Amino acid sequence: MPKVAPFHSVKPNASNVHHDNSACTEGNNIESQYKRAGTAGRPRCDHCNRLAQQGA
Ligand SMILES: [Zn+2]
Structure with missing residues (x-):
């Protein structure tokens, strides 16, 4: 399960x-220098939502 x-x-x-x-x-695709932990209060991305619905 690739949830992180x-x-x-x-x-x-x-x-x-x-x-x-x-x-x-x-x-x-996020470059490591721009990657930060946490949600920052932002909604989950559409692709992640789809993956979650698929049980991935
Ligand atoms: Zn995503």
Whole structure:
């Protein structure tokens, strides 16, 4: 189960969401220098939502 602790990107102009799935391609595309732990109060990204619905 690829669920991970919530994280988000602080990159300017990045989508205003957080990720919590290691299978999320959008989350995986976050460069390490922009990756921060936590949700930052942002909603979960659509791709992570889909993965969660699929039980992934
Ligand atoms: Zn995501």
